[in-house]
Every structure is written in C-alpha cells, then in structure tokens.
Amino acid sequence: MIRCDRLIDQRAAIAAPLCAVLLAWLAPAPAVAQPQLSWSAAVEIDPVLALNGVSCASDARCVAVDEHGQALLSADPVTNSWSAPQAIDSGHPLLSVSCAPASTLCVAADGDGRVLVSDSAGAQWSEPLDVDGTNAIGGVACASTALCVAVDGNGDAIVSGTPGVAATSSWSVHAIDSGHVLTGVSCALGLPCVAVDSEGRGLTSADPGEGAWAPIRALHAAAGAGLTAVACAGELPPTPAPPGLCVAVGEAGEALASGDPAAGGSASWGTTPLEIGPLTAVSCQAAGLCVAVDESGGVYAGDGPTTTPSWTPRGSIDAPHKLTGVSCVAEGLCVAVDNVGHALVARVPPPILTTTPPEPVSVAETAASLSGTVDTNDATLSSCRFEYGTSEAYGQSVPCPTLLAGSANQPVSFFLTGLTPNVTYDYRVVAVSASGEARTANATFKTPSPPLVQPHPSIGGIPAPGQRLTCKSGVSGAGASSATLTYAWLRDTRAISGASGSTYVVGGADISHHLQCRVTATNAGGSASAASAFVTVPAGGLGSISETQVGTQRVAR
Secondary structure (H helix, E strand, O other): OOOHHHOOOOOHHHHHHHHHHHHHHHOOOOOOOOOOOEEOOOEEOOOOOOEEEEEEEEOOEEEEEEOOOEEEEEOEHHHOEOOOOEEOOOOOOEEEEEEOOOOOOEEEEEOOOEEEEEOOOOOOOOOOEEOOOOOOEEEEEEEEOOEEEEEEOOOEEEEEOOOOOHHHOOOEEEEOOOOOOEEEEEOOOOOOEEEEEOOOEEEEEEEHHHOEEEEEEEEEOOOOOOEEEEEEEOOOOOOOOOOOEEEEEEOOOEEEEEOOHHHHHHOOOEEEEOOOOOEEEEEEOOOOEEEEEEOOOEEEEEEOOOOOOOEEEEEEOOOOOOEEEEEEOOOOEEEEEEOOOEEEEEEOOOOEEEEEOOOHHHEOOOOEEEEEEEEOOOOOEEEEEEEEEOOOOOOEEEEOOOOOOOOOOEEEEEEEOOOOOOOEEEEEEEEEEOOEEEEOOOEEEEOOOOOOOOOOOEEEOOOOOOOEEEEEOOOOOOOOOOOEEEEEEEEOOEEOOOOOOOEEEOOHHHOOOEEEEEEEEEEOOEEEEEEOOOEEOOOOOHHHOOOOOOOOOOOOO
8 A cells, every 4th residue: 555645665756656646536626615723743641552432522521442441531632631541441442432512421332342421521430331242332422411322343233312320321222234343323413323334334313212224325435345434413503504414434545425414314425535545533523624534643634524525634643553533523623542542632723704895885874784704714603793993992892693613704794783974983803712712904984974954944933022033943854863953043144142042032122123043953964054034123013013024134234
C-alpha cells in the first residue's frame, strides 16, 4: 500500500508519479466551506495500553476506554487533561463507549457480552451487567437516557430503554444480522438507528426496542470490504436541511454518506473514496462537522456530508499509530484516541462574520433593515446579536432571529425600529461559540431626514380689544406629528414683544392696526415659517365689527 504523504525511502522517486495520479483521481470536489481543524500534539494518557474508544457528551466531558477494562475521564478535554485510568472491568477489554448528549449517562461495552453504566458522566461506574452471553460487543450508541443500542459479533442488537439505572437496567437481544459481525451502530435523536457489519452492509431501525430492523439497500461498501464504523447526527433547532446525516466508513477507505437517513431502508447513500487504506472510526455532529480517522494516524474532515459529500484530508496527525476512536461535539471540539494510549484534541475556530451595507430603500426615517453573514465554522453558537448606537460605543443590541449551525455564509438580518431621523448609526454583528467571540468591523448607516413641514397659518376670533385670537398652524401631512411649532404675533409686520403663544388677547395698542400670526414648524428635515393674512382691529370696538376684517398691510412708523 502506498501512502503518498509518507514516502520516506529511496523508492519515493518511483512512487511519486503514481501518487500524483491516485491523488488526482481520489480528490473530492471542493466544498462550499471546509471545516478548519488544528490538532494538538498527541498526549499520553494511558501508558502502553491501547485505547479502543472515546465519547464526549460535551466540550466539558469525555470518556475513553482501553483494552484492560479501564476508563479515563476528562472534565477539560479542551486542554487534553485526563484522569488516571480507573479499573472498572478488570480482565476484560472494553471495546466501545457512548455518552448520551446533554446528560450524565455513559455506557461502556466489553469483549465478553457485558456493559457498564455511569450515571455521573464517567466519574463512577456500575458493576458489569451480563447482557449478551459471551459475545463481544463491538459498538454501543446512546441517543438519550431512554435509548442505548449495542451490537455484537453474532449479528445481534442489544437494546435498553432504561440504561441509566444500572440496578434495574433491562436489555433485550434481537437477531438482526445473523451470522455476521456487526462492527458499529449509531443512534441520534430524530433519526433511526443505523448499524453496519464486516461485510459492508447496513441496517436501520426506527424502533430498535421491538427488534424491527431493515436492510439499507443503497448502503454497500466496496466489494469484499467491511464497514468499521457509522455516525449519525440528528436535527439541530431550527431544523436544518437536510434533516440529519449519517456517515459510514470502511476498510476500503470509503466514506458512505446519507443526507436523508430518516428514509430508513430506502435512504440514498453516496460514496466518496478518502484513501487507499482502512478507516477506523467516524464522528458527526449536528452543526455539520464530520471527522473520520484511519489506521495510520490520518484524519479527514467533512463539512455537512450528504449524498455528495466533500471531504478534506488533514494529513497525518498521529503517524504511525492507529487511531481507534474519534468523538466530535456540537461546540466544535473533536477528540481522537489511538492504540498506544494517546489522545489528540482539535477545536474549530471562532465564527467568521460580515456585515452587508443597507440598501437605501431599506433605511427609513425611524427604521432600518440590517443584514450580514455568519459562518459558524461548524460549531453551535451560544449567542448572535446586532449591536448598534449613535457611536462605536453602541449601547443597544438585538439578537439574531435564530442561533445558526453549520458552516458556509448564512444570512442574518434584523429590522430595527424606533430610530431617530437624520442620525448616523454605528453597528456590527457579534457571534459567540465555544471557540471564542467574533465581531465585524464597525459599519454605519444614516437615517434620512423627514420632509419639511409647511405651515399655513390663519387667525380665528374677533379682532377687538379684550378678545382672544387663536393662531391655527395649518400643519398637516407627513411629519406633522413630529414637528415642533413656535408662534409669533405681529402688529403691522413687526413682532409684538412677549406675544409667542398660539393665542393673543387684543389690546388698546392694536386699535386701527393690522395683526398677523407667524408659525415656524421644525423637524429633523429643517424649519419652515409662514405668516397668516392680516386682520384689522377697528377703532369703533365690537359694535363696529360685523366680521373679521382683513386689511391692507401697513408698516408702523
């Protein structure tokens, strides 16, 4: 077998051209967005002994198991820190382990038909429970505290609906693939369980407790090559499209993926060759990230695999050791273990954000529609928000309508109201995942000014000494409600001192003179003024007035 990334002897010059051809043939189509994983150095957590599996409930809890019946716990997998091995099943090799998401339940299975249960996330374990005679249990999957499924070397599925209570835990055995070695199983909320065997076949069940399993017609590994592992990731609210995914890997270096596993036996599965040697384990999480590992320390990352998956080889992270298990969680953390007691950790980067300048039509006097894009880098977001204000101090924020999952640039938007006209606003998008916080650069938009309000004043009342006149502004239409009005009364076109209200009481000084009122309307668009027509105050008093008298302008001297 030629490993193109590991040509180290004098035959490299001969093998290199062949490798170039093989790599060109095997290279997957480019993905829209590729997951970026940077792996730590291998840390020895279990001296000498082979680790056979790992499972993480979150980025704060992982459990690994080894060939001598020991379990190791990490409450800080981000720093690859682990407890000393704990003997929980002495003399029996532990072959697999599964921790239910968002719970404290973990179940480990051994090579002699027994399971062990921890309801404290791996801190304490039950005595071994004989659930499958002497058959080796090669895989176990816990979708929740109410469903765990294990598979064995005799073609049986061993199912429990009460796995979390060791004292009363009940497991039933169902022959689903008689005469064949079942090598892996995966169950996820919202999806059926999927099991795979050593002859490249798969089975699925929406009700494993009843023993109803159907063959998956489209799931066939390369001729003569068995499948070694399967991983399914369920729905993540809000429901993405497609609803869940499953990936199986095998001895021929293939990744077989389905974007519609809920279709059961009739689901469609696509095949992508990843390498020329056996793949040993795979893990997928609902935010989109899938990671497969191989027997020579190689790792492959896929972003939202479907029936036409795209995978990126990340090269060797642990050569020449065999990677035996991998577990990725929604927070964007992956942990891998190998056959010489090493653990390696990777985390996706923080989100990548952009803002999109608002179109002019999306900004009104008191409202604006803001938008941007978010690439979560395949980790669930703990928060996403628009921050805005009249300076780069912001001071106000609104949440993104939904918490996004998956990679690629996904649009986010929010419609702001209650803004002030004719004001420049600063804004940015802020998103936070377990990998860190990301912020866009500051962006701005300006709300437009409202139209000028034009007053059309008129005077009501009787123009006689002692009578009260009223100035009617005549303001109406758009912007009228937000306009500020000021008044001034004029005698023969000159302002009357102290007369600045909307009403005016006629005095003796006004007899035989012309009165007007002037209205000024001011809003964010500016100010506009206008004066009313004149009214004349006659010398004869009330008795000489039959109607409001409007005279000709006369300038006082």
